[in-house]
Amino acid sequence: MPKNGLNLLTNTEIAPYAYTQAGGKADYLAIPHSLEELQHLVAWAKEQGFPIHVFGRLSNLVVRSGGLRGLVILMTELKTVEQKGNELSAVAGCDIIWLAAVAQEKGLAGLEWAAGIPGSVGGAVFMNAGAYGGQADMVVESVTALMPDMTFQTFSRKELAFAYRHSVFQDNGGIIVQATFALKKGNRQKIQDRMDENNYARALKQPLSWPSNGSVFKRPEGYFAGKLIMDSGLQGTSVGGVMVSTKHAGFMVNVDHGSGNDYEDLIHLVQQEVYKNYQVHLEPEVRIIGDR
Structure with a gap:
Protein backbone atom coordinates (compact mmCIF):
# COMPACT_ATOMS: atom_id res chain seq x y z
CA MET A 1 0.00 0.00 0.00
CA MET A 75 -11.82 4.39 -15.01
CA THR A 76 -15.27 2.88 -14.54
CA GLU A 77 -16.24 5.02 -11.51
CA LEU A 78 -15.47 8.29 -13.31
CA LYS A 79 -18.68 8.71 -15.25
CA THR A 80 -20.44 12.06 -14.82
CA VAL A 81 -22.11 13.82 -17.77
CA GLU A 82 -22.82 17.53 -18.16
CA GLN A 83 -24.88 19.31 -20.81
CA LYS A 84 -24.19 22.72 -22.31
CA GLY A 85 -26.57 23.51 -25.13
CA ASN A 86 -26.23 20.77 -27.73
CA GLU A 87 -22.97 19.49 -26.24
CA LEU A 88 -22.51 16.67 -23.77
CA SER A 89 -19.26 16.44 -21.80
CA ALA A 90 -18.64 13.00 -20.33
CA VAL A 91 -15.90 11.81 -18.01
CA ALA A 92 -13.90 8.98 -19.57
CA GLY A 93 -15.30 6.10 -17.50
CA CYS A 94 -18.89 6.71 -18.61
CA ASP A 95 -20.30 3.82 -20.66
CA ILE A 96 -20.77 5.00 -24.24
CA ILE A 97 -24.08 3.08 -24.27
CA TRP A 98 -25.29 5.13 -21.30
CA LEU A 99 -24.12 8.38 -22.89
CA ALA A 100 -26.15 7.51 -26.01
CA ALA A 101 -29.19 6.96 -23.77
CA VAL A 102 -28.63 10.33 -22.05
CA ALA A 103 -28.42 12.01 -25.45
CA GLN A 104 -31.70 10.40 -26.53
CA GLU A 105 -33.41 11.49 -23.32
CA LYS A 106 -32.30 15.07 -23.96
CA GLY A 107 -33.37 14.98 -27.61
CA LEU A 108 -29.82 15.18 -28.95
CA ALA A 109 -28.94 13.23 -32.10
CA GLY A 110 -25.55 11.95 -33.20
CA LEU A 111 -24.79 9.06 -30.84
CA GLU A 112 -27.33 6.53 -32.12
CA TRP A 113 -24.49 4.38 -33.51
CA ALA A 114 -23.09 4.00 -29.97
CA ALA A 115 -26.26 2.55 -28.42
CA GLY A 116 -24.91 -1.00 -28.32
CA ILE A 117 -21.13 -0.53 -28.14
CA PRO A 118 -19.76 -2.22 -25.00
CA GLY A 119 -17.11 0.27 -23.97
CA SER A 120 -16.37 3.53 -22.22
CA VAL A 121 -16.18 7.08 -23.54
CA GLY A 122 -12.41 7.00 -23.09
CA GLY A 123 -12.09 3.74 -24.99
CA ALA A 124 -14.39 4.96 -27.77
CA VAL A 125 -12.25 8.06 -28.26
CA PHE A 126 -8.95 6.18 -27.93
CA MET A 127 -9.93 3.66 -30.62
CA ASN A 128 -12.18 6.02 -32.65
CA ALA A 129 -14.91 3.45 -32.19
CA GLY A 130 -17.76 3.21 -34.65
CA ALA A 131 -20.71 1.17 -35.86
CA TYR A 132 -23.71 1.42 -38.17
CA GLY A 133 -22.46 4.40 -40.14
CA GLY A 134 -21.24 6.51 -37.24
CA GLN A 135 -18.05 6.83 -35.25
CA ALA A 136 -16.42 8.95 -32.61
CA ASP A 137 -14.65 11.39 -34.91
CA MET A 138 -18.00 12.54 -36.32
CA VAL A 139 -19.16 13.98 -32.99
CA VAL A 140 -16.16 14.46 -30.67
CA GLU A 141 -15.50 18.19 -30.32
CA SER A 142 -12.64 18.15 -27.80
CA VAL A 143 -10.85 15.84 -25.37
CA THR A 144 -9.02 16.54 -22.12
CA ALA A 145 -6.19 14.22 -21.11
CA LEU A 146 -3.70 13.80 -18.28
CA MET A 147 -0.37 13.97 -20.07
CA PRO A 148 2.91 12.20 -19.15
CA ASP A 149 4.21 15.45 -17.60
CA MET A 150 1.21 15.30 -15.17
CA THR A 151 -0.55 18.33 -16.67
CA PHE A 152 -4.06 18.33 -18.09
CA GLN A 153 -4.23 19.27 -21.77
CA THR A 154 -7.30 19.84 -23.94
CA PHE A 155 -7.17 18.79 -27.58
CA SER A 156 -9.43 20.29 -30.24
CA ARG A 157 -11.07 18.11 -32.87
CA LYS A 158 -8.35 18.81 -35.44
CA GLU A 159 -5.61 17.90 -32.93
CA LEU A 160 -7.00 14.43 -32.24
CA ALA A 161 -5.44 12.81 -35.36
CA PHE A 162 -8.46 10.57 -35.82
CA ALA A 163 -8.15 7.79 -38.39
CA TYR A 164 -9.65 4.32 -38.74
CA ARG A 165 -9.58 2.91 -35.17
CA HIS A 166 -6.89 5.43 -34.25
CA SER A 167 -6.48 8.62 -32.23
CA VAL A 168 -3.55 10.75 -31.10
CA PHE A 169 -3.69 9.11 -27.66
CA GLN A 170 -2.29 5.90 -29.08
CA ASP A 171 0.90 7.86 -29.73
CA ASN A 172 1.26 10.60 -27.10
CA GLY A 173 0.78 8.69 -23.82
CA GLY A 174 -2.11 10.87 -22.69
CA ILE A 175 -4.77 9.43 -20.38
CA ILE A 176 -8.20 10.52 -21.62
CA VAL A 177 -10.22 11.98 -18.75
CA GLN A 178 -13.10 13.77 -20.50
CA ALA A 179 -14.61 14.17 -23.96
CA THR A 180 -17.09 16.70 -25.30
CA PHE A 181 -19.54 15.61 -27.99
CA ALA A 182 -21.14 18.13 -30.35
CA LEU A 183 -24.65 16.84 -31.12
CA LYS A 184 -27.75 18.17 -32.86
CA LYS A 185 -31.30 18.73 -31.75
CA GLY A 186 -33.50 15.84 -32.81
CA ASN A 187 -36.80 14.09 -32.23
CA ARG A 188 -36.53 11.82 -29.19
CA GLN A 189 -38.72 9.10 -30.68
CA LYS A 190 -36.84 9.08 -33.99
CA ILE A 191 -33.55 8.87 -32.12
CA GLN A 192 -34.88 5.97 -30.04
CA ASP A 193 -36.19 4.22 -33.17
CA ARG A 194 -32.74 4.43 -34.79
CA MET A 195 -31.10 3.09 -31.63
CA ASP A 196 -33.61 0.23 -31.49
CA GLU A 197 -32.92 -0.61 -35.16
CA ASN A 198 -29.18 -0.73 -34.53
CA ASN A 199 -29.57 -2.89 -31.44
CA TYR A 200 -31.95 -5.26 -33.23
CA ALA A 201 -29.44 -5.67 -36.07
CA ARG A 202 -26.68 -6.25 -33.52
CA ALA A 203 -28.67 -8.92 -31.66
CA LEU A 204 -29.61 -10.61 -34.93
CA LYS A 205 -26.05 -10.86 -36.23
CA GLN A 206 -23.74 -10.88 -33.23
CA PRO A 207 -23.11 -13.55 -30.54
CA LEU A 208 -24.14 -11.39 -27.60
CA SER A 209 -24.84 -14.32 -25.27
CA TRP A 210 -21.12 -15.17 -24.91
CA PRO A 211 -18.22 -13.10 -23.57
CA SER A 212 -16.25 -11.68 -26.49
CA ASN A 213 -14.08 -8.74 -27.50
CA GLY A 214 -16.33 -7.58 -30.32
CA SER A 215 -15.19 -7.54 -33.92
CA VAL A 216 -11.68 -9.03 -33.85
CA PHE A 217 -10.18 -7.82 -37.14
CA LYS A 218 -10.08 -4.56 -39.05
CA ARG A 219 -11.82 -4.59 -42.41
CA PRO A 220 -9.21 -5.42 -45.08
CA GLU A 221 -9.40 -3.24 -48.16
CA GLY A 222 -11.78 -4.77 -50.67
CA TYR A 223 -12.95 -7.55 -48.35
CA PHE A 224 -14.96 -8.32 -45.24
CA ALA A 225 -12.99 -10.09 -42.52
CA GLY A 226 -15.96 -12.15 -41.35
CA LYS A 227 -16.66 -13.47 -44.85
CA LEU A 228 -13.02 -14.43 -45.40
CA ILE A 229 -13.05 -16.33 -42.10
CA MET A 230 -16.38 -17.98 -42.89
CA ASP A 231 -15.29 -18.95 -46.41
CA SER A 232 -12.13 -20.46 -44.91
CA GLY A 233 -14.36 -22.86 -42.96
CA LEU A 234 -13.18 -21.55 -39.61
CA GLN A 235 -16.50 -20.99 -37.83
CA GLY A 236 -16.63 -23.25 -34.79
CA THR A 237 -12.83 -23.61 -34.73
CA SER A 238 -11.51 -23.31 -31.19
CA VAL A 239 -8.30 -23.01 -29.23
CA GLY A 240 -8.75 -23.92 -25.59
CA GLY A 241 -11.99 -22.35 -24.44
CA VAL A 242 -12.22 -19.69 -27.17
CA MET A 243 -14.10 -20.31 -30.41
CA VAL A 244 -14.72 -18.53 -33.72
CA SER A 245 -18.42 -17.71 -33.43
CA THR A 246 -20.82 -19.82 -35.45
CA LYS A 247 -23.19 -16.81 -35.55
CA HIS A 248 -20.73 -14.23 -36.83
CA ALA A 249 -17.29 -15.30 -38.07
CA GLY A 250 -15.78 -11.92 -37.19
CA PHE A 251 -16.23 -12.62 -33.48
CA MET A 252 -14.40 -14.91 -31.08
CA VAL A 253 -16.32 -16.04 -28.00
CA ASN A 254 -15.28 -17.43 -24.66
CA VAL A 255 -17.31 -20.64 -24.41
CA ASP A 256 -15.39 -22.56 -21.76
CA HIS A 257 -13.15 -20.58 -19.39
CA GLY A 258 -10.87 -19.48 -22.23
CA SER A 259 -7.67 -17.59 -21.48
CA GLY A 260 -6.05 -14.54 -23.00
CA ASN A 261 -3.50 -16.83 -24.62
CA ASP A 262 -6.34 -18.86 -26.15
CA TYR A 263 -7.67 -15.69 -27.77
CA GLU A 264 -4.26 -14.72 -29.12
CA ASP A 265 -3.50 -18.20 -30.44
CA LEU A 266 -6.88 -18.41 -32.18
CA ILE A 267 -6.29 -14.99 -33.74
CA HIS A 268 -2.97 -16.20 -35.14
CA LEU A 269 -4.53 -19.43 -36.43
CA VAL A 270 -7.26 -17.49 -38.25
CA GLN A 271 -4.71 -15.09 -39.73
CA GLN A 272 -2.63 -17.98 -41.05
CA GLU A 273 -5.57 -19.83 -42.60
CA VAL A 274 -7.07 -16.76 -44.26
CA TYR A 275 -3.69 -15.77 -45.68
CA LYS A 276 -3.13 -19.28 -46.94
CA ASN A 277 -6.51 -19.32 -48.67
CA TYR A 278 -6.81 -15.73 -49.92
CA GLN A 279 -3.39 -14.05 -49.50
CA VAL A 280 -5.07 -11.41 -47.34
CA HIS A 281 -3.47 -10.39 -44.05
CA LEU A 282 -6.06 -9.77 -41.34
CA GLU A 283 -4.95 -7.04 -38.94
CA PRO A 284 -6.41 -7.30 -35.43
CA GLU A 285 -8.75 -4.52 -34.38
CA VAL A 286 -8.45 -5.70 -30.79
CA ARG A 287 -5.33 -4.77 -28.85
CA ILE A 288 -3.28 -7.66 -27.46
CA ILE A 289 -1.22 -6.81 -24.38
CA GLY A 290 0.46 -8.36 -21.36
CA ASP A 291 2.86 -11.20 -20.67
CA ARG A 292 2.46 -14.72 -22.04
Whole structure:
Protein backbone atom coordinates (compact mmCIF):
# COMPACT_ATOMS: atom_id res chain seq x y z
CA MET A 1 0.00 0.00 0.00
CA PRO A 2 1.48 3.37 -0.97
CA LYS A 3 2.04 5.98 1.74
CA ASN A 4 -0.70 8.28 0.45
CA GLY A 5 -3.30 5.67 1.33
CA LEU A 6 -4.60 4.96 -2.16
CA ASN A 7 -6.86 1.93 -2.37
CA LEU A 8 -4.90 -0.68 -4.33
CA LEU A 9 -5.62 -4.32 -5.03
CA THR A 10 -2.51 -6.47 -5.39
CA ASN A 11 -1.93 -9.54 -7.57
CA THR A 12 -5.52 -9.29 -8.82
CA GLU A 13 -7.22 -11.25 -11.61
CA ILE A 14 -8.12 -9.04 -14.57
CA ALA A 15 -10.63 -11.49 -16.09
CA PRO A 16 -13.64 -10.51 -13.92
CA TYR A 17 -13.36 -6.92 -15.16
CA ALA A 18 -12.95 -7.79 -18.86
CA TYR A 19 -15.60 -8.30 -21.53
CA THR A 20 -13.71 -11.40 -22.66
CA GLN A 21 -13.74 -12.79 -19.09
CA ALA A 22 -10.08 -13.65 -19.74
CA GLY A 23 -6.70 -12.27 -18.74
CA GLY A 24 -4.00 -12.87 -16.16
CA LYS A 25 -3.23 -10.93 -13.00
CA ALA A 26 -2.34 -7.28 -12.49
CA ASP A 27 0.48 -6.52 -10.07
CA TYR A 28 -1.62 -3.60 -8.80
CA LEU A 29 -5.17 -2.61 -9.72
CA ALA A 30 -7.04 0.54 -8.73
CA ILE A 31 -10.42 2.10 -9.49
CA PRO A 32 -10.22 5.86 -8.79
CA HIS A 33 -13.32 7.81 -7.77
CA SER A 34 -12.03 11.27 -8.68
CA LEU A 35 -9.58 12.90 -11.07
CA GLU A 36 -7.49 13.89 -8.04
CA GLU A 37 -7.24 10.24 -7.05
CA LEU A 38 -6.30 9.37 -10.63
CA GLN A 39 -3.47 11.92 -10.48
CA HIS A 40 -2.23 10.47 -7.18
CA LEU A 41 -2.26 6.95 -8.60
CA VAL A 42 -0.33 7.96 -11.71
CA ALA A 43 2.17 9.98 -9.65
CA TRP A 44 2.71 7.04 -7.28
CA ALA A 45 3.27 4.58 -10.14
CA LYS A 46 5.75 6.96 -11.78
CA GLU A 47 7.63 7.30 -8.48
CA GLN A 48 7.86 3.51 -8.29
CA GLY A 49 8.97 3.26 -11.93
CA PHE A 50 5.96 1.08 -12.74
CA PRO A 51 4.26 0.75 -16.14
CA ILE A 52 0.77 2.29 -16.11
CA HIS A 53 -2.19 0.77 -17.98
CA VAL A 54 -5.47 2.70 -18.09
CA PHE A 55 -8.72 1.10 -19.25
CA GLY A 56 -12.45 1.61 -19.16
CA ARG A 57 -14.60 -1.47 -19.69
CA LEU A 58 -11.72 -3.64 -20.97
CA SER A 59 -13.53 -4.26 -24.24
CA ASN A 60 -11.78 -4.55 -27.61
CA LEU A 61 -8.81 -5.88 -25.69
CA VAL A 62 -7.05 -9.19 -25.08
CA VAL A 63 -4.92 -9.47 -21.93
CA ARG A 64 -2.52 -12.39 -22.16
CA SER A 65 -2.53 -15.03 -19.44
CA GLY A 66 0.70 -13.76 -17.87
CA GLY A 67 -1.10 -10.56 -16.91
CA LEU A 68 0.14 -7.00 -16.64
CA ARG A 69 3.08 -5.62 -14.75
CA GLY A 70 2.84 -2.39 -12.82
CA LEU A 71 -0.42 -0.55 -12.18
CA VAL A 72 -3.74 -1.14 -13.92
CA ILE A 73 -6.24 1.72 -13.54
CA LEU A 74 -9.91 1.16 -14.35
CA MET A 75 -11.82 4.39 -15.01
CA THR A 76 -15.27 2.88 -14.54
CA GLU A 77 -16.24 5.02 -11.51
CA LEU A 78 -15.47 8.29 -13.31
CA LYS A 79 -18.68 8.71 -15.25
CA THR A 80 -20.44 12.06 -14.82
CA VAL A 81 -22.11 13.82 -17.77
CA GLU A 82 -22.82 17.53 -18.16
CA GLN A 83 -24.88 19.31 -20.81
CA LYS A 84 -24.19 22.72 -22.31
CA GLY A 85 -26.57 23.51 -25.13
CA ASN A 86 -26.23 20.77 -27.73
CA GLU A 87 -22.97 19.49 -26.24
CA LEU A 88 -22.51 16.67 -23.77
CA SER A 89 -19.26 16.44 -21.80
CA ALA A 90 -18.64 13.00 -20.33
CA VAL A 91 -15.90 11.81 -18.01
CA ALA A 92 -13.90 8.98 -19.57
CA GLY A 93 -15.30 6.10 -17.50
CA CYS A 94 -18.89 6.71 -18.61
CA ASP A 95 -20.30 3.82 -20.66
CA ILE A 96 -20.77 5.00 -24.24
CA ILE A 97 -24.08 3.08 -24.27
CA TRP A 98 -25.29 5.13 -21.30
CA LEU A 99 -24.12 8.38 -22.89
CA ALA A 100 -26.15 7.51 -26.01
CA ALA A 101 -29.19 6.96 -23.77
CA VAL A 102 -28.63 10.33 -22.05
CA ALA A 103 -28.42 12.01 -25.45
CA GLN A 104 -31.70 10.40 -26.53
CA GLU A 105 -33.41 11.49 -23.32
CA LYS A 106 -32.30 15.07 -23.96
CA GLY A 107 -33.37 14.98 -27.61
CA LEU A 108 -29.82 15.18 -28.95
CA ALA A 109 -28.94 13.23 -32.10
CA GLY A 110 -25.55 11.95 -33.20
CA LEU A 111 -24.79 9.06 -30.84
CA GLU A 112 -27.33 6.53 -32.12
CA TRP A 113 -24.49 4.38 -33.51
CA ALA A 114 -23.09 4.00 -29.97
CA ALA A 115 -26.26 2.55 -28.42
CA GLY A 116 -24.91 -1.00 -28.32
CA ILE A 117 -21.13 -0.53 -28.14
CA PRO A 118 -19.76 -2.22 -25.00
CA GLY A 119 -17.11 0.27 -23.97
CA SER A 120 -16.37 3.53 -22.22
CA VAL A 121 -16.18 7.08 -23.54
CA GLY A 122 -12.41 7.00 -23.09
CA GLY A 123 -12.09 3.74 -24.99
CA ALA A 124 -14.39 4.96 -27.77
CA VAL A 125 -12.25 8.06 -28.26
CA PHE A 126 -8.95 6.18 -27.93
CA MET A 127 -9.93 3.66 -30.62
CA ASN A 128 -12.18 6.02 -32.65
CA ALA A 129 -14.91 3.45 -32.19
CA GLY A 130 -17.76 3.21 -34.65
CA ALA A 131 -20.71 1.17 -35.86
CA TYR A 132 -23.71 1.42 -38.17
CA GLY A 133 -22.46 4.40 -40.14
CA GLY A 134 -21.24 6.51 -37.24
CA GLN A 135 -18.05 6.83 -35.25
CA ALA A 136 -16.42 8.95 -32.61
CA ASP A 137 -14.65 11.39 -34.91
CA MET A 138 -18.00 12.54 -36.32
CA VAL A 139 -19.16 13.98 -32.99
CA VAL A 140 -16.16 14.46 -30.67
CA GLU A 141 -15.50 18.19 -30.32
CA SER A 142 -12.64 18.15 -27.80
CA VAL A 143 -10.85 15.84 -25.37
CA THR A 144 -9.02 16.54 -22.12
CA ALA A 145 -6.19 14.22 -21.11
CA LEU A 146 -3.70 13.80 -18.28
CA MET A 147 -0.37 13.97 -20.07
CA PRO A 148 2.91 12.20 -19.15
CA ASP A 149 4.21 15.45 -17.60
CA MET A 150 1.21 15.30 -15.17
CA THR A 151 -0.55 18.33 -16.67
CA PHE A 152 -4.06 18.33 -18.09
CA GLN A 153 -4.23 19.27 -21.77
CA THR A 154 -7.30 19.84 -23.94
CA PHE A 155 -7.17 18.79 -27.58
CA SER A 156 -9.43 20.29 -30.24
CA ARG A 157 -11.07 18.11 -32.87
CA LYS A 158 -8.35 18.81 -35.44
CA GLU A 159 -5.61 17.90 -32.93
CA LEU A 160 -7.00 14.43 -32.24
CA ALA A 161 -5.44 12.81 -35.36
CA PHE A 162 -8.46 10.57 -35.82
CA ALA A 163 -8.15 7.79 -38.39
CA TYR A 164 -9.65 4.32 -38.74
CA ARG A 165 -9.58 2.91 -35.17
CA HIS A 166 -6.89 5.43 -34.25
CA SER A 167 -6.48 8.62 -32.23
CA VAL A 168 -3.55 10.75 -31.10
CA PHE A 169 -3.69 9.11 -27.66
CA GLN A 170 -2.29 5.90 -29.08
CA ASP A 171 0.90 7.86 -29.73
CA ASN A 172 1.26 10.60 -27.10
CA GLY A 173 0.78 8.69 -23.82
CA GLY A 174 -2.11 10.87 -22.69
CA ILE A 175 -4.77 9.43 -20.38
CA ILE A 176 -8.20 10.52 -21.62
CA VAL A 177 -10.22 11.98 -18.75
CA GLN A 178 -13.10 13.77 -20.50
CA ALA A 179 -14.61 14.17 -23.96
CA THR A 180 -17.09 16.70 -25.30
CA PHE A 181 -19.54 15.61 -27.99
CA ALA A 182 -21.14 18.13 -30.35
CA LEU A 183 -24.65 16.84 -31.12
CA LYS A 184 -27.75 18.17 -32.86
CA LYS A 185 -31.30 18.73 -31.75
CA GLY A 186 -33.50 15.84 -32.81
CA ASN A 187 -36.80 14.09 -32.23
CA ARG A 188 -36.53 11.82 -29.19
CA GLN A 189 -38.72 9.10 -30.68
CA LYS A 190 -36.84 9.08 -33.99
CA ILE A 191 -33.55 8.87 -32.12
CA GLN A 192 -34.88 5.97 -30.04
CA ASP A 193 -36.19 4.22 -33.17
CA ARG A 194 -32.74 4.43 -34.79
CA MET A 195 -31.10 3.09 -31.63
CA ASP A 196 -33.61 0.23 -31.49
CA GLU A 197 -32.92 -0.61 -35.16
CA ASN A 198 -29.18 -0.73 -34.53
CA ASN A 199 -29.57 -2.89 -31.44
CA TYR A 200 -31.95 -5.26 -33.23
CA ALA A 201 -29.44 -5.67 -36.07
CA ARG A 202 -26.68 -6.25 -33.52
CA ALA A 203 -28.67 -8.92 -31.66
CA LEU A 204 -29.61 -10.61 -34.93
CA LYS A 205 -26.05 -10.86 -36.23
CA GLN A 206 -23.74 -10.88 -33.23
CA PRO A 207 -23.11 -13.55 -30.54
CA LEU A 208 -24.14 -11.39 -27.60
CA SER A 209 -24.84 -14.32 -25.27
CA TRP A 210 -21.12 -15.17 -24.91
CA PRO A 211 -18.22 -13.10 -23.57
CA SER A 212 -16.25 -11.68 -26.49
CA ASN A 213 -14.08 -8.74 -27.50
CA GLY A 214 -16.33 -7.58 -30.32
CA SER A 215 -15.19 -7.54 -33.92
CA VAL A 216 -11.68 -9.03 -33.85
CA PHE A 217 -10.18 -7.82 -37.14
CA LYS A 218 -10.08 -4.56 -39.05
CA ARG A 219 -11.82 -4.59 -42.41
CA PRO A 220 -9.21 -5.42 -45.08
CA GLU A 221 -9.40 -3.24 -48.16
CA GLY A 222 -11.78 -4.77 -50.67
CA TYR A 223 -12.95 -7.55 -48.35
CA PHE A 224 -14.96 -8.32 -45.24
CA ALA A 225 -12.99 -10.09 -42.52
CA GLY A 226 -15.96 -12.15 -41.35
CA LYS A 227 -16.66 -13.47 -44.85
CA LEU A 228 -13.02 -14.43 -45.40
CA ILE A 229 -13.05 -16.33 -42.10
CA MET A 230 -16.38 -17.98 -42.89
CA ASP A 231 -15.29 -18.95 -46.41
CA SER A 232 -12.13 -20.46 -44.91
CA GLY A 233 -14.36 -22.86 -42.96
CA LEU A 234 -13.18 -21.55 -39.61
CA GLN A 235 -16.50 -20.99 -37.83
CA GLY A 236 -16.63 -23.25 -34.79
CA THR A 237 -12.83 -23.61 -34.73
CA SER A 238 -11.51 -23.31 -31.19
CA VAL A 239 -8.30 -23.01 -29.23
CA GLY A 240 -8.75 -23.92 -25.59
CA GLY A 241 -11.99 -22.35 -24.44
CA VAL A 242 -12.22 -19.69 -27.17
CA MET A 243 -14.10 -20.31 -30.41
CA VAL A 244 -14.72 -18.53 -33.72
CA SER A 245 -18.42 -17.71 -33.43
CA THR A 246 -20.82 -19.82 -35.45
CA LYS A 247 -23.19 -16.81 -35.55
CA HIS A 248 -20.73 -14.23 -36.83
CA ALA A 249 -17.29 -15.30 -38.07
CA GLY A 250 -15.78 -11.92 -37.19
CA PHE A 251 -16.23 -12.62 -33.48
CA MET A 252 -14.40 -14.91 -31.08
CA VAL A 253 -16.32 -16.04 -28.00
CA ASN A 254 -15.28 -17.43 -24.66
CA VAL A 255 -17.31 -20.64 -24.41
CA ASP A 256 -15.39 -22.56 -21.76
CA HIS A 257 -13.15 -20.58 -19.39
CA GLY A 258 -10.87 -19.48 -22.23
CA SER A 259 -7.67 -17.59 -21.48
CA GLY A 260 -6.05 -14.54 -23.00
CA ASN A 261 -3.50 -16.83 -24.62
CA ASP A 262 -6.34 -18.86 -26.15
CA TYR A 263 -7.67 -15.69 -27.77
CA GLU A 264 -4.26 -14.72 -29.12
CA ASP A 265 -3.50 -18.20 -30.44
CA LEU A 266 -6.88 -18.41 -32.18
CA ILE A 267 -6.29 -14.99 -33.74
CA HIS A 268 -2.97 -16.20 -35.14
CA LEU A 269 -4.53 -19.43 -36.43
CA VAL A 270 -7.26 -17.49 -38.25
CA GLN A 271 -4.71 -15.09 -39.73
CA GLN A 272 -2.63 -17.98 -41.05
CA GLU A 273 -5.57 -19.83 -42.60
CA VAL A 274 -7.07 -16.76 -44.26
CA TYR A 275 -3.69 -15.77 -45.68
CA LYS A 276 -3.13 -19.28 -46.94
CA ASN A 277 -6.51 -19.32 -48.67
CA TYR A 278 -6.81 -15.73 -49.92
CA GLN A 279 -3.39 -14.05 -49.50
CA VAL A 280 -5.07 -11.41 -47.34
CA HIS A 281 -3.47 -10.39 -44.05
CA LEU A 282 -6.06 -9.77 -41.34
CA GLU A 283 -4.95 -7.04 -38.94
CA PRO A 284 -6.41 -7.30 -35.43
CA GLU A 285 -8.75 -4.52 -34.38
CA VAL A 286 -8.45 -5.70 -30.79
CA ARG A 287 -5.33 -4.77 -28.85
CA ILE A 288 -3.28 -7.66 -27.46
CA ILE A 289 -1.22 -6.81 -24.38
CA GLY A 290 0.46 -8.36 -21.36
CA ASP A 291 2.86 -11.20 -20.67
CA ARG A 292 2.46 -14.72 -22.04
